[in-house]
Amino acid sequence: MGENRISNVQAAAQLPLSKLLSRAETDVSYRASLASELRPLTGRSHVIGITGSAGVGKSSIISKLTQLFRSEDHRVGILSVDPSSPLTGGALLGDRIRMSNHYLDDGVFIRSLATRGQLGGLSSAIHIALSILDVAGYDVILIETVGTGQADVDLGYIADTVVLVLLPDSGDTIQFLKAGSLETADIYVINKADRGNSGRVVAELKTTLGLNNPYSEDELIILETSAITDNDSGIFQLGQELDRIHGRWIKDDSLRAHREAKLKGRLLAxxxxxxxxxxxxxxxxxxxxxxxxxxxxxxxxxxxxxxxxxxxxxxxxxxx
Ligand SMILES: Nc1nc2c(ncn2[C@@H]2O[C@H](COP(=O)(O)OP(=O)(O)OP(=O)(O)O)[C@@H](O)[C@H]2O)c(=O)[nH]1
Ligand SMILES: [Mg+2]
Known part of the structure; x- marks a missing residue:
């Protein structure tokens, strides 16, 4: 029998994206060989992790960001991790409504990855999902996870940029600090700022991070957003900051090195x-x-x- 000379990448290109992800998620040896073939082709997309406690507005922010990125003609992949957790089980239907216009847009790919890794962190299948979306031409990949815990710490290693979403009126800062994931964020967003009171959390964050961080206050990116308001909601500013961070890596060609450092961190941990x-x-x-x-x-x-x-x-x- 002749050897199958069709590369995994070519074979993969024939499969609809959702089928391809399912196969890569479940078939470990296929995943491994596809990953090594995809590796040299990756490194274009900006992987953004959006995390925070249940109900803080992660999906709403993602929906608004997607709208923004689409208006700039970027293709957007959305991966939602562990929507089956008891806290969020019901949210998926709400997300479908919130994201309904994006489901009809072929520049947007939305997918839930139901599994978490054995240690309570993110399943290793997420790496291949990211590579696939990257090679498939998604400029921005947004990963939604519910903190706090190992999954959150992992997100810091997997995403190029992490956005931690907090609320004006909760004790979340302390929770994330305890879980060791407060400092893994690159951008802090106080959502539901329309409720008022977000100034207090901003001050609390500055103090907490100032004590634990070598960075100066000016380097901290803390934004106030309202994901349900259309005008001056802070989402535009969030998009700008994300573009700026990614732009810097592209300009000095350091995205691959940034990812390698993160991967090494995850391996060592x-x-x-x-x-x-x-x-x-x-x-x-x-x-x-x-x-x-x-x-x-x-x-x-x-x-x-x-x-x-x-x-x-x-x-x-x-x-x-
Ligand atoms: N007032 C106000 N409500 C908001 C804002 N953002 C989101 N919400 C509401 O908060 C609720 C939860 O929003 P989601 O976007 O589903 O939050 P989530 O963090 O994705 O929730 P889970 O996935 O369940 O963890 C919804 O009823 C939203 O309409 C905001 O900026 N202001
Ligand atoms: Mg959600």
Whole structure:
């Protein structure tokens, strides 16, 4: 039998985009070979993650941004991750109504990725979805995820630019800070600014981020938006900031390097997590820590000595 010489990319081009994504999502070996063929062709699109708690207005902002990008003749891909979570299950119907004009537009592709990864983060299938949309000519890809948690931290590694959506009247800043994802955002949006009171959150953010960040206040991008108002809603400004950030990478040809740095970050974080779980999840680790705890309590050793003893036993010689 002759070898099949049709490349995955050519074969993929024959499939409707939604079928292609489904196949790449479910068929791991197809995904791998398609990914390696697509890799050199990627790097044109701007991947923007939009995250925030349930109901803050992520889909509404995405709908407005899509309208804006379409008016600039950009093609837009929208990936919504985990719409099946109990909090958001009902929102999909609302989204369909909110996005109804975009569903009829062939310059817009909308898709839900139902799965999350094993560790509660984003499933690895998202990488191939992004490559496919990139190569298919979508200039902007918007990913919607519901924070806070590992998925949010992952989003910081996957998206080129992350927009964190907050509300004027909630304690979300602290929640995101605790989850470790507050600082992964590039742009902070206080949505539903039409309700008033957003100035307080802006001040709170500036203080919190100022304390934890090497950047000066001027470098922080904090915008107030109203995704249900048409005039002067802040969405235009958001679009401008996004264009500006992306434009800079294109100008100095650094998007690929930016993505590589993020990928490396995700890889290292994954390895760190795996090493920690492996080292601390064993029976031996349990025994070592129990014994050391007892020694500390008896005043035999101090905590620093206990820590270096544990590292020596569990990490340097894990089999001992
Ligand atoms: N007053 C006001 N309401 C808004 C604004 N943006 C969104 N909403 C409303 O808030 C509700 C939730 O909006 P969505 O866009 O579905 O929010 P979401 O963050 O995508 O929600 P989930 O996907 O369920 O997490 C809807 O009823 C919107 O009409 C805004 O700027 N001002
Ligand atoms: Mg939504």
């Amino acid at each position: 994954g390895i760190r997590h795996a090493i920690v779980s492996q080292a601390l999840g064993s029976q031996q680790a349990n025994m070592v820590t129990t014994n050391l705890l007892e020694s500390i309590q008896l005043g035999e050793i101090d905590i620093e000595t206990a820590i270096s003893t544990a590292v020596e036993k569990l990490w340097t010689h894990p089999d001992r």
